[in-house]
Amino acid sequence: xxxxxxxxxxxxxxxxxxxxxxxxxxxxxxxxxxxxxxxxxxxxxxxxxxxxxxxxxxxxxxxxxxxxxxxxxxxxxxxxxxxxxxxxxxxxxxxxxxxxxxxxxxxxxxxxxxxx
Numbered sequence: 764x765x766x767x768x769x770x771x772x773x774x775x776x777x778x779x780x781x782x783x784x785x786x787x788x789x790x791x792x793x794x795x796x797x798x799x800x801x802x803x804x805x806x807x808x809x810x811x812x813x814x815x816x817x818x819x820x821x822x823x824x825x826x827x828x829x830x831x832x833x834x835x836x837x838x839x840x841x842x843x844x845x846x847x848x849x850x851x852x853x854x855x856x857x858x859x860x861x862x863x864x865x866x867x868x869x870x871x872x873x874x875x876x877x878x879x
Contacts, residue, residue, distance in 0.1 A: 767806040769815035773842030812860045833860035838869045
């Protein structure tokens with residue numbers, strides 16, 4: 764799956780997810796932070812699922828109806844566990860994410876909101 768990791772996601776998750784076969788970019792590699800809206804627009808243009816720790820992206824997608832290609836929000840995971848949590852949600856809900864779903868992933872719980 765094509766993923767764009769927000770800069771707040773643990774940087775080592777990029778290589779961990781690549782090793783699992785995903786095409787991954789990490790916003791932390793960019794020269795400067797483009798801001799949430801620009802990052803969401805980039806993920807959409809590249810047809811990447813955006814992976815973040817911030818709830819702001821869900822608000823941009825749901826309240827402001829900005830286009831997106833799926834969003835995964837990780838909540839309550841230590842940095843070293845973020846790639847595994849992302850892999851779990853992608854394996855279980857990859858088809859839904861590809862259709863623009865929003866996933867909130869917490870230890871022991873995944874909530875999916877389909878695109879309206």
